[in-house]
Amino acid sequence: METPQVKTHGKAREARLELYRKKGKIHARSVSGRFNTLRWAMVWITQIVFYGACWLEWSGRQAVLFDIAHEKFYLFGLVLWPQDALLLAIALILAATGLFLVTALAGRLFCGFACPQTVYTSIFMWIEEKVEGDHLDRLRLDQAPPDPRKLLLRTVKHGLWLAVAAWTAISFVGYFTPIRALLAAIPGGQLGPWEIFWLLFYGTFTYVQAGFAREAVCQHMCPYSRFQGVMFDSTTRTVSYDARRGEPRKGADGSRSGGDCIDCGICVQVCPTGIDIRDGLQYQCINCGLCADACDTVMTRVAKPIGLIRFASERELAGTPVKQGLRGRPRLAAYAGLLSAFVALGVWTVGQRSLLLVDVLRDRGSLSRESADGLIENAYTLKIMNLAEAPRDFRVRVSGLPGIVVVGPASFASEPGSIRAVQLTVAAPPQSGAAGVRPIAFEIDALQDAATRVVEKSTFVLP
Numbered sequence: 348m349e350t351p352q353v354k355t356h357g358k359a360r361e362a363r364l365e366l367y368r369k370k371g372k373i374h375a376r377s378v379s380g381r382f383n384t385l386r387w388a389m390v391w392i393t394q395i396v397f398y399g400a401c402w403l404e405w406s407g408r409q410a411v412l413f414d415i416a417h418e419k420f421y422l423f424g425l426v427l428w429p430q431d432a433l434l435l436a437i438a439l440i441l442a443a444t445g446l447f448l449v450t451a452l453a454g455r456l457f458c459g460f461a462c463p464q465t466v467y468t469s470i471f472m473w474i475e476e477k478v479e480g481d482h483l484d485r486l487r488l489d490q491a492p493p494d495p496r497k498l499l500l501r502t503v504k505h506g507l508w509l510a511v512a513a514w515t516a517i518s519f520v521g522y523f524t525p526i527r528a529l530l531a532a533i534p535g536g537q538l539g540p541w542e543i544f545w546l547l548f549y550g551t552f553t554y555v556q557a558g559f560a561r562e563a564v565c566q567h568m569c570p571y572s573r574f575q576g577v578m579f580d581s582t583t584r585t586v587s588y589d590a591r592r593g594e595p596r597k598g599a600d601g602s603r604s605g606g607d608c609i610d611c612g613i614c615v616q617v618c619p620t621g622i623d624i625r626d627g628l629q630y631q632c633i634n635c636g637l638c639a640d641a642c643d644t645v646m647t648r649v650a651k652p653i654g655l656i657r658f659a660s661e662r663e664l665a666g667t668p669v670k671q672g673l674r675g676r677p678r679l680a681a682y683a684g685l686l687s688a689f690v691a692l693g694v695w696t697v698g699q700r701s702l703l704l705v706d707v708l709r710d711r712g713s714l715s716r717e718s719a720d721g722l723i724e725n726a727y728t729l730k731i732m733n734l735a736e737a738p739r740d741f742r743v744r745v746s747g748l749p750g751i752v753v754v755g756p757a758s759f760a761s762e763p764g765s766i767r768a769v770q771l772t773v774a775a776p777p778q779s780g781a782a783g784v785r786p787i788a789f790e791i792d793a794l795q796d797a798a799t800r801v802v803e804k805s806t807f808v809l810p
């Protein structure tokens with residue numbers, strides 16, 4: 348007479364699953380396993396980098412700093428200027444192409460393991476579990492009427508969430524305003540309007556997104572979940588349920604009917620987005636692998652091989668042989684090719700990058716004039732940009748016409764990371780060329796560094 352009991356348990360379990368799937372807040376059951384370990388490893392790595400990098404020093408300044416006021420981006424020994432926008436563009440394209448490649452290979456790996464939304468939700472859920480208890484305790488607490496214990500637990504949880512959100516906001520703004528100065532300014536309220544805005548905005552954003560919105564961000568706000576399917580092909584390995592092995596699952600009447608799935612529902616209970624992976628690939632799935640961890644534990648318990656839920660491709664699940672490498676995978680080959688091309692372009696751009704930039708502007712107010720000693724003179728303004736982090740002296744020479752010279756001082760000192768505008772007069776004999784606009788070139792050398800040399804084309808007007 349086991350059946351009625353099983354039936355009752357089955358119904359209770361169904362009711363509980365409905366609660367997890369559709370009603371109110373999702374209280375995911377905690378799970379351990381290799382994907383959960385990897386997920387937490389990513390939380391640690393990303394947060395050590397994010398919270399730590401803003402505290403690093405390099406040559407007496409913050410190592411990583413977006414100095415918007417002075418239009419510079421410091422990255423350890425590298426200082427990028429607005430003129431280096433191409434490098435930043437290449438870095439963004441590289442990141443996007445890398446994301447597409449990883450998605451074509453293994454689905455939404457970024458979403459499940461490295462996306463800030465996932466990472467902060469994991470941290471906030473960990474705090475919630477430590478304060479309020481496991482998934483069933485939290486469910487009970489949600490349904491319990493207000494009392495002093497509930498108030499206390501909620502206050503502690505929200506206090507800790509706010510503390511994490513505040514520190515996250517300070518760290519974020521600390522990449523734009525030196526973090527030591529920022530921290531010193533907070534107690535006295537000596538912050539600028541933008542700092543106040545971003546501290547409040549980013550702190551609130553973290554608190555709301557990770558504490559309340561959670562999976563709704565992935566499902567309804569993030570555009571990536573909607574178009575990720577475009578990058579998939581039949582060999583993309585995503586977290587999948589092996590229906591050929593699992594079905595037919597245990598019947599509703601409790602009878603076993605051949606498949607390995609015992610319909611325990613734990614894979615649904617651990618899912619942070621509240622879906623059932625057994626329903627197939629769904630846009631809500633962030634590929635975190637927690638259902639695979641849960642099912643592996645169940646399979647081990649019932650002495651079946653693990654991997655009923657695993658990273659597998661459509662072909663693999665259909666029992667079709669999967670080709671290795673890039674053969675027969677044009678999408679993957681295209682992303683890999685693009686990634687290689689942009690890596691090469693990035694390396695080349697860094698190699699070609701000069702720490703000296705010069706703009707030459709000819710004074711159009713007076714085209715040319717004759718000096719007391721009979722030479723023809725043209726006036727110019729040179730904007731010398733010393734992109735190095737050291738003071739340097741630059742020597743200016745001019746060529747392109749016989750006898751053409753710079754009149755007066757031709758060497759100029761320049762501060763580290765500065766732009767210096769200098770007025771120059773250039774003179775040439777009247778007979779040095781035919782009348783009209785003649786091409787000439789300015790050559791600017793760094794005296795301390797023979798390799799730094801810039802040649803800028805310009806024109807000289809002969810009457």
Ligand code: SF4
Nearest residue numbers: 608609611612614642
């Ligand atoms: S955890 Fe595994 S056995 Fe349990 S319902 Fe999910 S797929 Fe079936």
Ligand code: SF4
Nearest residue numbers: 618632633635636638
């Ligand atoms: S279905 Fe599995 S992999 Fe997808 S979000 Fe839920 S737990 Fe993560």
